[in-house]
Amino acid sequence: MTLATAPKRPTRGRPGRPPADHGAWFLVLPALIPILVLSVGPLLYGIALAFTDSQSGRTEPTQWIGALNFQDLLHDTLFWDSFRIGLLWAVGVTVPQFLLALGLALLLNQNLRFRWLARALAIIPLAMPEVVVGIMWRLVYHPDAGVLNETLADLGLGDGKDWLTGTGTALLAVIVVGVWAGMPQTTVALLAGLQNTPRELHEAAAMDGAGAWRRFRTVTWPAIRPVALAITALNFIWNFNSFALVYVLTQGAPAAAPACPCSSPTKKRSATASSATPRPWAASWSP
Amino acid sequence: MMRTKKSTRAAQYVALAAYLVFLAFPFLWLISTAFKPARELGSLHPTWIPKDPTLDNFRQAFDEQPLLQAAGNSLVAAVSAALIAVVIATPMAYVMARHRTRLAKAATGWVVISQAFPFVLIIIPLFLILKNLHLINSLLGLVMVYVVWSLPFALWMLVGYVRAVPAELEEAAAVDGAGRVRTFVSVVAPLLAPGVVATAMFAFITAWNEFFFALVLLKTPEKQTLPVILNRFIGAEGVADLGPLAAAAFLATIPSLVIFAIIQKRITGGMLAGAVKA
Numbered sequence: 001m002t003l004a005t006a007p008k009r010p011t012r013g014r015p016g017r018p019p020a021d022h023g024a025w026f027l028v029l030p031a032l033i034p035i036l037v038l039s040v041g042p043l044l045y046g047i048a049l050a051f052t053d054s055q056s057g058r059t060e061p062t063q064w065i066g067a068l069n070f071q072d073l074l075h076d077t078l079f080w081d082s083f084r085i086g087l088l089w090a091v092g093v094t095v096p097q098f099l100l101a102l103g104l105a106l107l108l109n110q111n112l113r114f115r116w117l118a119r120a121l122a123i124i125p126l127a128m129p130e131v132v133v134g135i136m137w138r139l140v141y142h143p144d145a146g147v148l149n150e151t152l153a154d155l156g157l158g159d160g161k162d163w164l165t166g167t168g169t170a171l172l173a174v175i176v177v178g179v180w181a182g183m184p185q186t187t188v189a190l191l192a193g194l195q196n197t198p199r200e201l202h203e204a205a206a207m208d209g210a211g212a213w214r215r216f217r218t219v220t221w222p223a224i225r226p227v228a229l230a231i232t233a234l235n236f237i238w239n240f241n242s243f244a245l246v247y248v249l250t251q252g253a254p255a256a257a258p259a260c261p262c263s264s265p266t267k268k269r270s271a272t273a274s275s276a277t278p279r280p281w282a283a284s285w286s287p
Numbered sequence: 288m289m290r291t292k293k294s295t296r297a298a299q300y301v302a303l304a305a306y307l308v309f310l311a312f313p314f315l316w317l318i319s320t321a322f323k324p325a326r327e328l329g330s331l332h333p334t335w336i337p338k339d340p341t342l343d344n345f346r347q348a349f350d351e352q353p354l355l356q357a358a359g360n361s362l363v364a365a366v367s368a369a370l371i372a373v374v375i376a377t378p379m380a381y382v383m384a385r386h387r388t389r390l391a392k393a394a395t396g397w398v399v400i401s402q403a404f405p406f407v408l409i410i411i412p413l414f415l416i417l418k419n420l421h422l423i424n425s426l427l428g429l430v431m432v433y434v435v436w437s438l439p440f441a442l443w444m445l446v447g448y449v450r451a452v453p454a455e456l457e458e459a460a461a462v463d464g465a466g467r468v469r470t471f472v473s474v475v476a477p478l479l480a481p482g483v484v485a486t487a488m489f490a491f492i493t494a495w496n497e498f499f500f501a502l503v504l505l506k507t508p509e510k511q512t513l514p515v516i517l518n519r520f521i522g523a524e525g526v527a528d529l530g531p532l533a534a535a536a537f538l539a540t541i542p543s544l545v546i547f548a549i550i551q552k553r554i555t556g557g558m559l560a561g562a563v564k565a
Contacts, residue, residue, distance in 0.1 A: 023467025024386055027378035031438060038413065038435040039401060045412035107303050114303060121310040127547035129496035131514040132536045136317045145328050145529055147316045180313065237403045244498040248518060
């Protein structure tokens with residue numbers, strides 16, 4: 001510390017001219033080094049690995065093979081299948097997440113009773129470990145002991161199903177969980193946007209006879225559009241990358257379970273660990 | 288004043304009730320399952336309220352899995368990660384907020400881009416790097432990953448808090464001859480304390496809840512954290528011992544829920560503060 005501050009002593013009494021940047025570097029370095037070693041480094045390294053013939057468990061030096069891995073990937077149906085399902089999952093979660101969150105945010109922006117209860121409940125998905133979210137919904141979907149099948153039976157809507165392993169229902173069941181888990185966060189962001197909407201504009205529009213939909217389209221939406229776009233883009237990225245939820249919900253299920261690109265390395269570890277095909281995604285898994 | 292029609296109000300309450308049910312029912316079911324005896328869990332017609340509530344599931348959960356040890360590991364990892372993260376992030380956030388150098392711009396860019404990192408792209412090289420440092424299967428390695436992983440959001444929040452500190456104070460300190468480091472340590476840092484506490488709590492929750500890195504980086508059960516041990520409950524065939532599983536899952540949620548309830552307002556405030564360009 002003394003070392004770093006010593007050179008700056010001469011700047012005393014000369015306000016207005018910024019002193020040399022040693023101090024700034026000293027403040028930044030403790031965070032910068034871990035970021036470079038454990039975040040920027042691995043990212044660049046990971047991109048570079050995709051262009052080599054690196055493989056798991058092999059100790060020979062790896063060679064630069066250009067875009068060959070990507071050519072292989074073009075014909076890799078397992079990858080494209082998981083990529084397609086991953087996109088389906090991300091879009092399938094992000095869109096309902098946004099619509100439901102917008103509905104809830106509009107409600108919470110009204111002068112309703114029990115708003116506090118919704119705010120309190122919204123904390124649960126935000127704070128809960130993803131693994132627990134997965135476990136919890138497994139209990140809901142459980143074919144015998146689950147509340148969903150029991151409720152459906154009580155309502156006379158059939159015998160119920162094994163939701164997480166059925167071919168037709170697995171992806172849908174997991175999407176519902178994704179929506180549940182991500183909705184509160186989106187709601188909080190949209191509500192913040194709504195509360196910045198000028199109230200007078202609403203009242204003026206109502207005076208002029210604009211209906212609810214018209215007021216939403218011309219007053220509310222323009223005000224919240226930046227927040228809505230930002231949170232939707234982030235949601236899409238987070239959903240596409242989300243791993244724990246899908247992993248916990250679908251493990252133990254047969255191959256019918258959805259596979260995201262995000263979970264494919266672990267799947268491939270068992271499926272193609274012995275295969276010689278180099279893959280950018282799975283190439284050096286568990287060296 | 289705008290008046291809302293009675294029918295509209297009624298529809299709004301119905302919609303709100305539907306949302307409340309959707310948000311609450313899985314958690315209520317988890318609690319209900321946690322207190323049910325094995326007999327009731329096997330019954331074909333499960334009920335919302337356990338007929339014969341019991342604490343057996345909690346006892347059994349602790350007997351079957353090393354939950355206390357796992358909770359200890361999680362606690363050590365989360366507390367260390369949170370402390371280290373705020374100690375190194377606060378000075379950096381100060382520089383990012385106050386000095387518009389190229390470095391600060393690059394750091395801001397990293398904060399944004401890191402949100403889009405696909406885990407699969409980063410986990411393999413990260414594994415290789417940590418292996419070279421002999422930090423695989425060690426809590427220290429995991430803590431380092433958690434620190435870096437929680438930095439983007441920590442920086443984002445802290446930059447917002449720094450901007451809220453009046454710059455005149457720092458100018459006064461500069462006139463008195465204090466350098467950057469001195470200004471930061473004696474003038475800015477004490478004013479940031481509430482924001483730093485909120486940020487640390489958020490980093491704690493992030494680390495406490497994290498599953499993927501812990502699953503990949505920790506091999507032996509004695510070192511594994513709570514989410515990984517919880518996941519082992521489910522078992523290879525997906526057949527779970529429902530009662531103890533629910534009991535353990537319920538317990539694992541409590542710390543995050545309590546902390547989140549405390550800092551909820553601050554997090555939202557911090558997110559918004561960070562978003563506003565000064």
